[in-house]
Amino acid sequence: MKRFKTSAAGGGQTQLASLVAELRRQISEHKISPGAKLNEQQIANDFGVSRARAREVIGALEVHGLVERHPNRGAVVRRLELHEMYEIYDVREVLEGLAVRRAVENENPETWKKFLDNLTPEFESRIAAGDIELYEVEFNRFRKAVIAAADNPVITGMLDSVQDQTQIIMRRVLVLPGRAERGLVNLKRLLEAMSKGQAEEAEKLRRIGIRAAIDDLKRYERFVL
């Protein structure tokens, strides 16, 4: 059992916000599975907070769309339906494109040149040989840098929300045949455009990359879900 700081314990973030962030994390990583029941007393016990606080947390998750509550019967973690996945990805496409555009406008092109320089022939052959984790780590490192450079908390918050809901499925997509290779091709072109300060071209390429990933999901739906 993890003891959650009371509200007055400093650090700027309220107890509620901390708890919600933790539950979101657990739900998004499927540590709490879709379909799992959440109950106030259990959460209060698990996190060492009052039942009143636990209730607030569940309420916030409800409003956030992550759980479905049934009055007097408890809450269930929502399953994401496939059509929702596509809806979310439409939004992700434009938001990631926007983030990249702003990142290019805000940040020294040398930053992106450094990422490009990491994509050595050795790196590429390791991806081709199946080292998907390597690709994932590098891609996530790049993506974090983009979001930081975009410097827009609204974008960040929305993309976090998007990520919460889609990450498990998209990890499955990442291991589909040739996904990582195709992703790498797109990443190289994207980084080239970014290294030249081409903000609109970068936005377009990022969007193409997102669209390509979701197209792979469509193609292999029966295998992923």
Place this chain on the structure above:
Amino acid sequence: MKRFKTSAAGGGQTQLASLVAELRRQISEHKISPGAKLNEQQIANDFGVSRARAREVIGALEVHGLVERHPNRGAVVRRLELHEMYEIYDVREVLEGLAVRRAVENENPETWKKFLDNLTPEFESRIAAGDIELYEVEFNRFRKAVIAAADNPVITGMLDSVQDQTQIIMRRVLVLPGRAERGLVNLKRLLEAMSKGQAEEAEKLRRIGIRAAIDDLKRYERFVL
């Protein structure tokens, strides 16, 4: 005092969700002003719900970013700062563009032709003469149709959230010199593209329209805020 339905009263939406929607509406219309204090017992009294429920509502508003809570001291409705306005508008630009693109793809072009046909020379001269409400009503009618045709609840939810936070200020922008006229020119071109089924062109034009509105805000900041 408005008596809020208990959770079990049917209609699919939980009491919490209804209350949150109502508070969001009041905050977004400045019926509850930025800087106003919210307290649990007052909300419980005002809406005829338990203090526990009121507390949940405030918690949800906190997580939603609409209020700032101070442990043991209460909650205050957040003031939107100008830089946040611009951050939100970046996101709005891409989301509204996406909505228009999807609407064009999903809906019969005749729909948009009908909106275009409403923009008669008489309509235009009334806008030029200062009938801003007419422009606002027609534009909002069009916008609702777009969002409905886009048929993506994720977009809708995010745009609702964006609207909550920006609508009061953007109404002030709407009465700036020439704003409505310039908006109308963009709307005509947009509807022309939509009537021809040009989804990408429509997306581009919608984005230009949003960008133009925010540019007017930048130009007249000192008068608007």
Place this chain on the structure above:
DNA sequence: TGCTAAAATAGTGCTAACATTATTGTCAAC
């Protein structure tokens, strides 16, 4: 008058107890 310490205040935070409600389980009748 200005400063400091103590008291008061306002509101949340927590706990306990009981009420309420929707669903599930059991049992008898057909």
Place this chain on the structure above:
DNA sequence: GTTGACAATAATGTTAGCACTATTTTAGCA
């Protein structure tokens, strides 16, 4: 085996009371 009625159950929903905490106010003193 199925159906319907009733009881049990699980969890939330509400209320009440008190604890706790951060801020504001007040009183006393230099």
